Amino acid sequence: MSCWLCCLLVVSLCLPVDAIGQDGTDKPKSGEKEVKKPADDAAIEQVKGYIAAQTKAGKINKKVPTWKTRLPKFPDVKFTPSKNYSWNLKTNKGNISIKLLPKTAPKHCANFLYLTELGFFDSLKFHRVITGFMAQGGCPLGNGTGNPGFRFSGEYDSNVRHTKGGLLSMANAGQGTDGSQFFITFKATPWLDGKHTIFGEVTEGMETVRALENSGSPRGTPREPLSIEKAWITVN
Template sequence: MKKIIKLLSLVVMLAVMVSCSSTSKTQAVKYNDIRATFVTTQGDISFYLYPEASPVTVANFINLAKRGFYDNTKIHRAVENFVVQGGDPTGRGDGGPGYSIPDEFSKWLDFYQPGMLAMANTGPETGGSQFFFTLYPADWLNNKHTIFGEYIEEKDFNNIKKLEVGDVIKEIKFTGDVDLFLSLHKAQVEEWNATLDKNFPNLKKYPIKDKNEFSGESQAYYDELQRIYTKKDQKEEEEKEWFIPRFIRATEKKIKDSKNN
């Protein structure tokens, strides 16, 4: 119990340090907390998403999920002690949305631990809709595949390990203000949607709101994302802040695991 209290105290202190520096940082702490839950035939699997590290990838993933692109798709690849892969509407492993998205790499996200949610691809800048969950550390994937999420609790990781080829992702649900986040990428999302509407005319519609509907919150959040999203080849001093969001999530995970044990 004492260890948990110390961890909580440290998290609170770090959160205060971050939030006190500016109003926009407070917005980022609030709105970066977007989580995705995969409803599968092996149970629910929840992930933290990382819009502060992979904004384009997260926007693409949320939009596809909200439009029902992933509903009732199957796990088409499962490699023991490596990865489980899905997100292909054909179920064959060679399908996608009809467009590609760029890679997004951050030094504070890596494959040195299991349970990461990342984009599958066929080479640089070829991500689309397919994703995978890692079962074991796989450091050779670093800077080759965009990481955009990480499992939340041990029960989520246990359900990942149960997945086999043929298991179904029934739907993907979200918590957090995804409408605000999507509004920041409205032009890009609508471009993707034009391709989706052409290739998959039966998908659900999910209108993207204009960022002006969110008053000043949208611009403050956008400015903060621009500030903390740093390409992997930029100054090392700027990377120090990347530790905070991941530390908070990791600490929350440890607390939950301690309670479960």
């Protein structure tokens, strides 16, 4: 099997599509702050309203231990064209800020606004980190086989390609299986174009991305625990 095909398979989730379930920390560097998301952004307020309604209806119940695998699908979100939306991660290796690309992948960006507002990513780990390739996380089960309870199709733009490191892209087990698992590239990965949706780009914290890579391995098993301590959205 050629090297590029092995890498492609590694990004995909571990189990076949029909087998996917439905249902000593380093502190941030000096000067890094968690900026709270503004309460007056229309997209954020829309997501918060949807979560409140779904919670009231009993479809979201965070008291259930497995709530991260039993979520209803994200709502359609109207992003403000003049604003920039960033997905921020506080990891045990430092902070990362990623500019989302709602014009390119509005559904994927809406999904991450929704999951982040729920606190879905908090305390999840990077379960697969392949040196020279990518860091993968976002699995609610922590082993690469889980999803949030829903799946959806990819969004592809021929002008947005896996041309460099620091790109946020969606992991999947084939067409129509995007959920919550994502990966951040360490270098250009052109063989993934048209198969994995790019929906963000690192704007701050590439040193943290490199720290994640340095704790990875050729086979993907991290050499030490790598986790997301907190995720949040900023808008400006």
